[in-house]
Amino acid sequence: VNDRVICSGCGIKIQTADPEGLGFTPPSALERDIVICQRCFRLKHYNDIQDVSLTDDDFLKILNQLGKKDALIVKVVDIFDFDGSWLPGLHRFAGKNPILLIGNKMDILPKSVKRPKLIQWMKRASKEYGLKPVDVHLMSAETGEGVLEAADLIEHFRKNKDVYIVGSTNVGKSTFINRLLKEFGADEELMITTSNIPGTTLDMIDIPLDDGSSLFDTPGIINHHQIAHLLDKKELKLISPRKEIKPKVFQLQQEQTLYVAGLARLDFVQGDGQSFVCYFSNEIHIHRTKLEKADELYRNHLGEMLAPPAAENAAAFPELVKHEWKIGSEKQDVIFSGLGWITIHGSGAKIRAHAPKGVHVGVRPSIF
Ligand code: GDP
Incomplete structure (x- = not known):
């Protein structure tokens, strides 16, 4: 696009390459006498x-x-x-x-x-x-x-x-x-x-x-620490809750692991048996396994039993990175940014969270 083409609505430089970016206009719209960017167009015609x-x-x-x-x-x-x-x-x-x-x-x-x-x-x-x-x-x-x-x-x-x-x-x-x-x-x-x-x-x-x-x-x-940037549109739709979340409760013993689809994982390394309450989109499957089998499961089943990521995206999916905490006596949420969280009752549990490289993981006092 000629550098001097600007939107007659907002004055921004027009571009035709990035539909998500500022100043985007479909190439066909450049033929018109008055060029406006897609954002202004939609605002003007659809109040959107x-x-x-x-x-x-x-x-x-x-x-x-x-x-x-x-x-x-x-x-x-x-x-x-x-x-x-x-x-x-x-x-x-x-x-x-x-x-x-x-x-x-x-x-x-x-x-x-x-x-x-x-x-x-x-x-x-x-x-x-x-x-x-x-x-x-x-x-x-x-x-x-x-x-x-x-x-x-x-x-x-x-x-x-x-x-x-x-x-x-x-x-x-x-x-x-x-x-x-x-x-x-x-x-x-x-x-x-x-x-x-x-x-x-x-x-x-x-x-x-x-x-x-x-x-x-x-x-x-754009928040770079959100998992959304690692997923395609279809996967993103699946992990974004659309309706009231139904928490899933797991009674775990130490040395057990929960997989949140193939996107994240929580190991209960050590502590007294207790409940782990998962708050994720209802479409996300939570898979329970033994800690000692967890790595192998991920290697062999990412993209199928553990999906999303979908099979075609599994190979390019970033490796999971570990974070460890000891939970005190208060209830805590282990948060996977953009995905959801798991509430743990505490009492000295040692836990290890795994999330894709770059995705923020943290613990906070429980929200509920
Ligand atoms: P923006 O990027 O902050 O402008 O966010 P959007 O308005 O585009 O919304 C982002 C996504 O969240 C869309 O899929 C919306 O449908 C959805 N969304 C927005 N508000 C709500 C809400 O109150 N509840 C639910 N469940 N989804 C919402």
Whole structure:
């Protein structure tokens, strides 16, 4: 594409190579008199915001701008992947601006989870990350539960100022904003424009609010420690929970192993027999085996009994890396970023988690 072709909607440089990237336009659309990028096209014609991913550098540029504004920042996290979708450091860039924390996708957590307890947990976890949100809210952008309350909270805390919605990719930002658009003014008069951040080529969607302020949708940042980057679309669909999760409980003795499909593994190395509660997409098969047989099982059955990864992707799948912990007396969750977690009752259990190289694994005080 000629370097000088820019989108007449947002001013970004047009490209035809990367459909997921900023400024993408199908080559056929270049024939038209007025060229606009696919994101602006969809926004204009379908009132539909598509997510666009940024590199770390670009995201830092956005964050740097946020501190200079006088605005409400709405940070959206995926409560099923709280740590993986967190965006560490946001509070340092936000300056004095208030941050409203919204946990999305609450529809996939088991109904038995008590909301107030989860909110308490989110407040504690935020504090550990150094963030003190003005409020914490739960919603499901998909089912609409809690979305109107989220809108009310935004209205309450913004005090006639602009609003910036931030979050890593896949937290449900676009779904949330599309729902807000439908609730509040998908009428044709609503003019949505994109505005450039000075000094960069990054655009944000600018949605006017009725008092002259704006709601800005910032593109999402890719989180490199999530397992999503190792999987193809079909595999990703399978591991992403779509419905309420049914926890699977395993009563384990020491020297037993659980495989989470072929994507991760947890060894119960030593300790008293106890239950291991698995929170993953209902489609993911958990396979129990003896620790001494576990390596061989993986070598011989990755891509079949242990799938995903699918057979054709098994050879290229990164090797599993080990992490070891001794669990104290409190209940802990062993988290596999982007995949789910396993709750262990503790009492001095020695455990070893295995996850693909690059995927974040950690333990945290149990969420439930
Ligand atoms: P974005 O990258 O942050 O803009 O996220 P999207 O809005 O594109 O959503 C990412 C994926 O999560 C999509 O498959 C959505 O359908 C799904 N999703 C978004 N919100 C929810 C929700 O509240 N519950 C569930 N179960 N899925 C959701």
